[in-house]
Amino acid sequence: MSDDNKTTHFGYTEVPVEEKVKRVADVFHSVAAKYDVMNDLMSGGVHRLWKRITIESSGARAGNSILDIAGGTGDLTKKFSRIVGPTGKVVLADINASMLNVGRDKLINSGVSGNVEYCQANAECLPFAENTFDIITIAFGLRNVTDKDAAIRSMLRVLKPGGKLMILEFSKTDNPLLTKAYDFYSFNILPKMGQVIANDAESYRYLAESIRMHPDQETLKGMMDEAGFVNTRYRNMTGGVVALHTGIKP
């Protein structure tokens, strides 16, 4: 984000800060109904495995309070809800009302209720008291946030001391061949799939561009350290296509 003229990137385009929020919202309003189908098609179903590994690494236990930011259609919330049980709580938060509605309907239809709450919230200023959650996850959401540093600070604030932040996000591949194949797929095949399945090539082009503009593994780890997290580390998955960053609130 540029400080002087208050612009930020929206994919490869530089836009005023206020406009990014609206544009990202438009993208997700547009893809919400077919988000799950597209995720499966785009990743060949591998996004489920990335999420599974995230949950298994979370250390969630019965009775925990968990915040699933940018929770979208509720994949993580569904599994967390079963782990924390009736004595725990999972809050599914998303800035986008369409995504939140799709997620809520999907969870209720699959029998998940009782310990799940829904909240339309901006990750930069989370509407929760300090020291509320044992675990916070944000899966494939941080790259859409305008001020990522503010979001990470906000997450630190609402985590309990000793609580864990988990950021699952597309990242930078470490293999030149894989990078070439990945770029070709992202910029040539992905928008076409978006056009055919969701009738929206532009939104999926934005998704590909936003991935390239997202900070790499080391930069994001540095941002977490800067915000005040300790024991920060990351784990690459699928050759760095995706990375799971974790940090603990001291």
Place this chain on the structure above:
Amino acid sequence: MQLLTAALVESVEAALNLLLKTRPMLGERLQNLSGKTLRIVLLPQNWTLLIRLHAEGIELSQDSDFDADVTLKGELGVLIKLITEPRSVLFGQGAKIDGDAALLQRIQKAMREPGLDWELWLSEQLGDLPTSALTQAFAPLATSLQEGRGSLERNLKSYLQEELEALPPRAEYELWTDQISKARIQAEQLERRIAKLCKAK
């Protein structure tokens, strides 16, 4: 590797939950155990799998730190026997059970589904050809594991029997050790005498 294991666990979980949907009685019995967790630890690799039962089905996880209600630990052959033979008892089979053993018996009882033909079920999910290939691929493994276990037990028994026959009786052994002790004492006395003679010269 982690991704491959996750894919395997995901596939097994999906197949099991699909099965539960087609077997309402089985699903209902497991529903009564909702919220319970069972950990399976495969020896000697220490490969661990957490099974979480919930109202909508079964969830599998590789979370190795979770404190499960009951843990079943054993070698593959033993666990296969426990799972595939409905009349098998839990204890004295070579499997170690930690935690709520009664829960394990309840799970085993709930999982018994009369008339459940696993091969037929698999063929419904995957098609005849892949199922046939899978069962053919795994049948020798299961058989060889069971045969291997049986043959190991037999070999051990016959080895012990032969060795027992070759061993001397206790009285013979004690007489032999006495003779050895006497011989050692005589050798020492002889050594001392030789040393004296050498000095006298």
